[in-house]
Amino acid sequence: MLQPVSPRLGEAAVFRLPLPVDYAGVQRWLRVGFPQSFPRSTLSLRVEPSPWLIWPHAMETGLCLHGFQQKPVNGSPETVVKDSLSRLGKIIEISLPTADPAFRSEEFQREAISYWKNQQSVSNQNVSLLKRPSRSRSLIAVTVPRMRSHDGIEPVWIAESADDISAHIRRVAGVRVNIRAPASAAFYLRLTSYPEIKAPSPEGWLAWLTPHVAVDDFAKLLFWFGESSSMISRWVALELPGGSDSAIYCLNLRDHSLLPNRGVTLGVRAGRRQATRTSRDSLVIVSATINVLDRREILSRDRSIDAPLLSEARIVIVGQGSLGSPVALHLARAGVGHLTVIDPDELTSANLGRHVLGTDELGRNKALAMRDRLQRDVPIVSVVAIPAHVELALLTHPEVFESADIVIVTSADWASEVALWRKKSDGANWRLIQSWSEPNALVGHALVAPAGSADARHLFTDKGRFKHAFTTWPGGGSVPLPACGQSFIPGGEIGMSGVAGMVAQVGIASLAHRGEERLWVSSVSNPQLAEGLGGSYIGPVLPEHATSMTLTRAWPEAVPNE
Structure with missing residues (x-):
């Protein structure tokens, strides 16, 4: 049944194959093209005449055989041909007259947004919906031109209230905006x-929506459309069926006089000073990229049972260095609602190899810079920064500790750790996690103290050396710096990341399971490297063939003073 046809430029061979008559009653043909570089280049399969908008998975220029961002199969020529035709066969089955129309409709619906986007131009303004509304309603929109991204795209924030937008801009950009x-x-x-x-025309978009909207909601839409008719650019966010986490498609209704590569500025008084459309009957409709920035959406891919418990949690992190900064970032992205970060130091170039912050923050206080970074990257977290030693913070900001669920100290500064253990020994109600890495970050520890009185100072020497260390190093392992009393504990980014992940997990587990146990958690990774770095590993033996492990048990027994 294969019919050879003339190749086009770049093709080695082309064949034509008749296909069964589809549900639309059309006889179509499959054009199979072998590029000259086949099988290094993928096989070309085209259906003629095009079944675009008629068959599911059919695009304007071909077929979506491999799904979103899936790589085509490679291998021998026979393997490539067999796989491609097998995938094509599944598409043809859906398009036969004997196929279930309901299933075919479901296939279209799963890819509805892709179809609409492929038929419409894309706006150069990205839309951020700060919270998904629970009902159909009008929303306010604000742009801040000075916050345009590096590629020139200007964000549009839409929300139910001006206060929501003001708070968001202040949180992520540190800019105070009074929306009047x-x-x-x-x-x-x-x-x-x-x-x-089939995407709607500018004249028919309301009719396109009418059968798919509740009567009351459509009346609200018509009222808003009339009230906002003087605006040269508007947005309609369509929540597809499926519940509170369903997909959203955004239409940008623009006046034809607005150039395709131009956005519209909606400032703090845009409701009074609106640009007027040149004609009320000359709309252009394009699609707009929309992102939902509420808690449900941002954490939608975390299905753990702990995630819903974290929104009201309050955690204080003492130290924003190579351990504290990734711990803060892990906790923010896990969904912890309120963080306080404490650190008196500034970021230097020597920090960059293993710190969350980068060159833009050199010379800035670590706590202040981390606050800005966290609120910009994870807009659902509230962050307070205290650029001071924790001993001073305990005196000047007692309310921060009184309202805390957990205090995590990562500073590896014995004076700071002692100050916190003194508070705990006096019965402080917050749980305390003292965490640190041993030199070269092959081993990390976390001591967890429950609410109420607790004190772990007996597990350390007078100078803060842990009596149950898993590694030994010449001179204690720390490296002195040419400054007054300063030093650092060596360790690379990979090792510190592992310890930080362990500490963050311990913190979340402590929030979810409010036990009374005094726990000692240790992470070990590649301990065999200690000898090559000039030290020795004396900790627990790893299981056979294992290169890492995490141990959880009660606090170690006290060791007599040395």
Whole structure:
């Protein structure tokens, strides 16, 4: 049944194959093209005439055989051909007259956003929805031109209230914005069913939506559309059926006079000073990238049972160095709602090899810089920075500790650790986690003290050396610096990251399981490297063939004073 046809430029051979008549009653043909570099280059499969918007998984220029960002199969020529035709066969089965129409419709719906985007141009303004509304309603929109990204894309923030947008901009950018007369330039619309796969025309977009929206919601949309008719750019966010975490597609309604590569500025008084459309009947519709920045969306891929428990948690992290900074970032991304970071030091170039912060923050106080970084990258976390030693913070900010669930000390500074253990021995109600890495970061430890009175100072020497260390090093392992009393504990980024992950997990477990145990958690990774670094490993033996392990048990027994 294969019919050879003339190759095009770059093709070695081409064949034509008749396909079964599809559900639309059309006889189509499969064009199989072998590029000259086959099988290094993928096989070309095209259906003629094009089944675009008729068959599921059919694109304008070909077929979506491998799904979103999936790599085509490689191997022998026979393997490539067999795999490609097998995938094609599944698409053809859905498109036969005997296929279930409901299943075919479901296949279209799963890829609805891809179909609509492929039919429309894309706006050059990204839309950020600060919180997913629980009902259809109008929203306000604000832009801040000075916060345009490096590629020139200007963000548009939409929310139910001006206070939400002001708080978000202040949190992520440190910019105070007083929104006095916001523009109601957006509408959030919940759909009850899927509109047609064919994207709407500017004249027919309301009719395209009408059968798929509740009557009351459509009335609200029409009212907003009339009230906002003077705006040259507006946004309609369509929540597809499927519940509170379903996908959202955003239409950007623009006046034809607005150039394709231009956005619109909606400032703090845009509701009073709106640009007027040149014609009320000349809309252009493009798609807009929309991101939801609420807690549910940001944490939607974390299905652990602990995630919902973290939003109200308050954790204080003492030290924002090579251990404390990744611990803070882990906890923020895990969903901890409130963090306080404490550190008196500034970021230097020697910190860059194993710190969360980068060159833009050189010379800045670590706590202040980490606050800005966390609030910019994880907008659902509230961060307070105290650029001071913890001994002073205990005196000047007692309320921070009184409201804390957990205090994690990562500073490896014995004076700071002693100050916190003194508070614990007096009955402080917050749980304390003292965490540190041994030299070269092959071993990390965390001592967990429950709420109430506890004291682990007896596990350390007078100079703060842990009496149950797993490694030994000449001179104690720390490296002195040419400054007054300063030194550092050596360790690379990979080792410190492992210890930081362990400490963050211990912190989250302590929030979720409020036990009374006094726990000692240790992580060990590649201890065989100690000898090559000039030290010795004297800790627990790892299981056969294992290169790392984590141990959890009660605090070690006291060792008599040496």
